[in-house]
Amino acid sequence: MAQVKETQHPVKFGGYYQPKDRPIEEITARVGPGTPCGEYMRRFWHPFRLSSQLDQRPLVVRILGEDLVLYRNLSGALGLVHKHCAHRGASLEFGIIAEHGIRCCYHGWLFSNDGTILETPGEPADSPHKDKFCQGAYPVIEYEGVIFTYMGPPELRPAFPLMDAMVMPDNRMTPYLIHSPCNWQQVSENSIDPFHVAFLHTRVSGPQFSEVFESLPIVEYHETPHGFFYTNARRVGDFVWIRMHDHLLPNFSQNGAIFENVSKVRYFGRAGLTRWVTPVDDTHTLVIAYRHFNQRDDPLHQGRPQDNGVGKTDFYGQSNELPYAMRQDSPGDWDAWCSLGPITSHASEHLATTDRGVAMLRRKLKMEIENLAKGIEPQRPEPLDGQPVPTTGGDTILRIPHNGGDDRELILEACRAVAAVYVETQHLPDAQRRAAITQRLAPLNTADPSAVNPEHGKMFEFKSVS
Ligand code: FES
Ligand SMILES: [Fe+2]
Numbered sequence: 093m094a095q096v097k098e099t100q101h102p103v104k105f106g107g108y109y110q111p112k113d114r115p116i117e118e119i120t121a122r123v124g125p126g127t128p129c130g131e132y133m134r135r136f137w138h139p140f141r142l143s144s145q146l147d148q149r150p151l152v153v154r155i156l157g158e159d160l161v162l163y164r165n166l167s168g169a170l171g172l173v174h175k176h177c178a179h180r181g182a183s184l185e186f187g188i189i190a191e192h193g194i195r196c197c198y199h200g201w202l203f204s205n206d207g208t209i210l211e212t213p214g215e216p217a218d219s220p221h222k223d224k225f226c227q228g229a230y231p232v233i234e235y236e237g238v239i240f241t242y243m244g245p246p247e248l249r250p251a252f253p254l255m256d257a258m259v260m261p262d263n264r265m266t267p268y269l270i271h272s273p274c275n276w277q278q279v280s281e282n283s284i285d286p287f288h289v290a291f292l293h294t295r296v297s298g299p300q301f302s303e304v305f306e307s308l309p310i311v312e313y314h315e316t317p318h319g320f321f322y323t324n325a326r327r328v329g330d331f332v333w334i335r336m337h338d339h340l341l342p343n344f345s346q347n348g349a350i351f352e353n354v355s356k357v358r359y360f361g362r363a364g365l366t367r368w369v370t371p372v373d374d375t376h377t378l379v380i381a382y383r384h385f386n387q388r389d390d391p392l393h394q395g396r397p398q399d400n401g402v403g404k405t406d407f408y409g410q411s412n413e414l415p416y417a418m419r420q421d422s423p424g425d426w427d428a429w430c431s432l433g434p435i436t437s438h439a440s441e442h443l444a445t446t447d448r449g450v451a452m453l454r455r456k457l458k459m460e461i462e463n464l465a466k467g468i469e470p471q472r473p474e475p476l477d478g479q480p481v482p483t484t485g486g487d488t489i490l491r492i493p494h495n496g497g498d499d500r501e502l503i504l505e506a507c508r509a510v511a512a513v514y515v516e517t518q519h520l521p522d523a524q525r526r527a528a529i530t531q532r533l534a535p536l537n538t539a540d541p542s543a544v545n546p547e548h549g550k551m552f553e554f555k556s557v558s
Pocket of ligand 1: 178179181182197199200
């Protein structure tokens with residue numbers, strides 16, 4: 093029998109020699125209690141259900157490999173407790189919801205939302221039982237139709253990371269939740285890879301969103317204390333279209349308008365999608381996101397708020413709701429990330445130039461997880477001085493005429509100028525930030541690329557906003 097071995101050289105019809113075992117990246121793939129990534133994940137708030145999914149009965153949920161029960165007590169406050177009762181383990185999905193908590197069906201023990209044992213009715217009145225331990229419980233916050241929890245050490249609980257995109261004026265948000273039967277990381281990495289848009293969503297099976305996504309974007313990544321943002325630019329006629337993406341660790345991302353035709357100048361467009369990727373366990377994941385609807389960021393009025401909800405959203409390819417044959421003919425994001433398998437094997441991949449964002453994200457994620465294992469707590473986005481966390485996700489469109497040559501450097505220079513303005517104004521309240529960005533980007537529209545002097549080194553000059 094021939095020896096199965098790895099070979100450095102391509103072997104035609106050599107499937108036999110390809111490695112068959114696909115080792116997974118244990119440190120980032122496992123999210124259960126006590127695992128390095130599970131511990132890291134437990135330093136952040138995560139969304140896990142839509143408010144619309146909860147009625148008057150308890151709801152079983154699984155998050156980060158833990159089985160839990162979500163309920164709304166009779167006072168209206170949400171509780172999230174370990175599924176199995178601290179007494180002898182009956183499931184609290186059969187619990188009776190009470191004024192301030194939930195009562196186990198089996199022997200009637202009553203737990204408050206924070207896990208305190210309020211009553212042990214079958215025990216003697218002086219029983220010390222209820223003061224000695226608690227039901228496992230986690231804090232819950234409900235915001236604009238989405239329910240979030242923090243499952244880490246209570247003493248390290250951060251403030252809820254309210255993002256600026258979540259409080260935009262004149263903006264409607266509708267949430268959606270979609271399940272994927274695969275590891276969280278492969279869903280998350282989709283958002284740091286803007287190159288797939290030119291292929292999966294445009295060239296391979298025709299435009300799924302808009303033809304303007306067809307050209308390969310010019311991409312530059314910027315590291316921040318909480319992760320990354322990147323510029324993702326294309327020339328469309330006389331316009332340079334710069335999409336800004338946020339990708340905060342571990343699992344948050346924002347991108348620009350979902351539907352776009354690049355027909356006029358725009359400054360500081362905001363996110364079309366504010367998205368989290370929440371691990372259910374190692375091989376199941378939830379995408380939970382807000383779709384944004386407003387005049388500025390949905391100029392084509394193609395967004396459909398009513399089509400967002402449980403298992404569905406209003407843009408193509410985010411679930412398996414279409415027939416299999418249709419998804420084979422025109423696969424979407426959901427098909428791509430699920431098709432990598434239950435847990436993708438990084439060791440079996442062959443990363444290339446379009447994967448530099450993925451590689452960078454993996455490096456930073458791994459470093460953060462290893463740092464935490466050494467006792468270094470991660471930085472987390474938190475509102476400061478009552479202001480929401482500033483983000484960058486959204487589109488800026490500039491009119492910069494094409495000079496006929498290769499204008500890649502010009503576009504990159506414009507991206508850097510836009511990125512600098514976004515960063516330098518992020519301490520400002522939203523309306524002031526918008527005004528400052530507009531004021532500083534407007535002169536770029538008059539830029540004449542034929543006048544660019546390469547020796548000057550910079551095509552655009554900006555003064556800092558003080
Ligand atoms: S098992 Fe819950 S009260 Fe006994
Ligand atoms: Fe995509």
